[in-house]
Amino acid sequence: MVPAGASAAAAVLAAGFASIRTTPVEGSERAPYCMMGVCFDCLAEIDGVANRQSCMIEVRPGMQINRQMRARVIGRPSPFPTPRSGGGVG
Amino acid sequence: MQLYDAIVIGGGLVGAAIAYGLARARLRVALLDEGDVAFRASRGNFGLVWVQSKGDGAPYYQRWTRRSADEWPTLAAELEAKTGIPVGHERSGGVHLCLSEAEFEARHALMERMRVQSGNFGFDYRMVDRHELADMLPGLGPAVSGASWTAYDGHANPLNLLHALHKGFVENGGRYLPNSTVTEAVAAPGNFCIRVADGELGAPKVVLAAGLGNADLAPHFGLSAPVKPLKGQILVTERAQHVLPMPITTIRQTVEGSIMLGDSQEDAGFDTNQGPAVMRTIARRAVLSFPWLRDLQIVRAWAALRVMPPDGLPIYDQSERFSGAFTANCHSGVTLAGAHANLFAPMVAEGALDPALERFSAGRFDVSAAA
Numbered sequence: 001m002v003p004a005g006a007s008a009a010a011a012v013l014a015a016g017f018a019s020i021r022t023t024p025v026e027g028s029e030r031a032p033y034c035m036m037g038v039c040f041d042c043l044a045e046i047d048g049v050a051n052r053q054s055c056m057i058e059v060r061p062g063m064q065i066n067r068q069m070r071a072r073v074i075g076r077p078s079p080f081p082t083p084r085s086g087g088g089v090g
Numbered sequence: 091m092q093l094y095d096a097i098v099i100g101g102g103l104v105g106a107a108i109a110y111g112l113a114r115a116r117l118r119v120a121l122l123d124e125g126d127v128a129f130r131a132s133r134g135n136f137g138l139v140w141v142q143s144k145g146d147g148a149p150y151y152q153r154w155t156r157r158s159a160d161e162w163p164t165l166a167a168e169l170e171a172k173t174g175i176p177v178g179h180e181r182s183g184g185v186h187l188c189l190s191e192a193e194f195e196a197r198h199a200l201m202e203r204m205r206v207q208s209g210n211f212g213f214d215y216r217m218v219d220r221h222e223l224a225d226m227l228p229g230l231g232p233a234v235s236g237a238s239w240t241a242y243d244g245h246a247n248p249l250n251l252l253h254a255l256h257k258g259f260v261e262n263g264g265r266y267l268p269n270s271t272v273t274e275a276v277a278a279p280g281n282f283c284i285r286v287a288d289g290e291l292g293a294p295k296v297v298l299a300a301g302l303g304n305a306d307l308a309p310h311f312g313l314s315a316p317v318k319p320l321k322g323q324i325l326v327t328e329r330a331q332h333v334l335p336m337p338i339t340t341i342r343q344t345v346e347g348s349i350m351l352g353d354s355q356e357d358a359g360f361d362t363n364q365g366p367a368v369m370r371t372i373a374r375r376a377v378l379s380f381p382w383l384r385d386l387q388i389v390r391a392w393a394a395l396r397v398m399p400p401d402g403l404p405i406y407d408q409s410e411r412f413s414g415a416f417t418a419n420c421h422s423g424v425t426l427a428g429a430h431a432n433l434f435a436p437m438v439a440e441g442a443l444d445p446a447l448e449r450f451s452a453g454r455f456d457v458s459a460a461a
């Protein structure tokens with residue numbers, strides 16, 4: 001249990017997990033570190049979307065937080081909605 | 091005054107490769123580097139070891155580039171064995187994507203020109219239509235008409251290359267002097283005295299490899315290096331599983347999984363600011379090439395100044411007035427690292443540049459002299 005407004009990373013640490021992901025190249029274990037969005041060590045799969053910075057996402061009931069195993073698999077959902085216009089980027 | 095067999099001014103990819111080759115040849119070499127104030131093109135490039143589009147109208151440049159690409163695997167293996175640093179070189183061929191029929195035809199015409207100009211040296215390429223290309227490149231966008239492909243192209247990790255060249259240089263007995271901007275230089279034939287903050291160095295040979303800094307340095311040594319800055323911007327995605335089997339001119343995936351997006355050129359003087367308009371153009375073209383790129387997050391982006399000679403071709407020269415002074419300038423410091431370490435450095439050690447490099451002399455810019 002964590003207070004309202006806490007990050008997903010904080011929830012993972014508070015639950016006693018020593019590692020939240022494995023690194024892309026060597027598969028080493030990593031845990032959240034800077035807790036402020038600059039180190040990228042807290043990457044987790046959140047609600048089906050890979051490589052989210054869990055320290056930058058507010059935890060809420062029912063949130064699915066899974067370990068990020070190595071690099072992101074391409075083809076899984078994007079955190080951003082697909083533009084309906086269908087034309088390019090930006 | 092500290093005496094050396096050769097002084098290399100500039101510790102970027104060009105200077106480090108040449109210094110590495112000289113130290114390997116058992117010369118006592120001092121490598122002078124500026125510091126954080128330097129323009130440092132070596133840290134802002136894309137990492138391609140690229141051959142296919144080099145030297146249209148100048149087949150001698152295509153030949154030099156090919157020779158460098160052929161030296162690359164040997165250099166990479168040697169550096170990794172010596173320093174333990176993996177340079178990440180892959181030579182699985184490369185493609186240039188065409189996003190319209192007009193682009194495809196123009197590219198085909200270019201490739202054909204390269205082939206005709208190459209004469210007996212040869213230039214093998216294939217124009218690949220989108221159906222075959224879609225098998226080669228997963229998730230290829232519908233906007234892609236096709237591509238030009240050659241087996242000559244590849245890519246590497248340029249930061250690891252720079253690190254390995256420096257480490258190999260020192261392990262070969264080279265002396266690296268950082269924060270050593272040249273404050274004064276006195277040149278005489280076969281006798282150069284270079285002053286830096288911490289003292290003086292002397293050598294019978296000097297190599298100017300200071301990138302954009304060469305423009306001001308060269309005249310002191312009876313040389314000319316009229317290079318200008320060219321700004322390039324790059325976007326880098328989060329690390330993803332390996333999807334791209336080969337590099338594309340504007341998109342490459344690193345060994346670690348990051349995908350780099352690039353290929354912009356802006357004539358903006360010495361300004362290194364990023365600009366959203368250019369970043370959008372890069373992103374747009376990348377997503378047209380591979381729509382699945384849209385889903386990846388950009389984790390960092392930067393702008394860097396690269397070195398551009400007036401006609402895009404390298405400038406290699408030796409001073410007539412002050413024998414023993416050489417200069418090396420180029421835009422493709424990654425691609426040409428093989429040539430610089432294994433072909434150019436031995437020429438400097440011998441004391442004279444090979445006649446094959448005469449076409450790269452700065453004398454070509456002096457129209458009145460050529461007339």
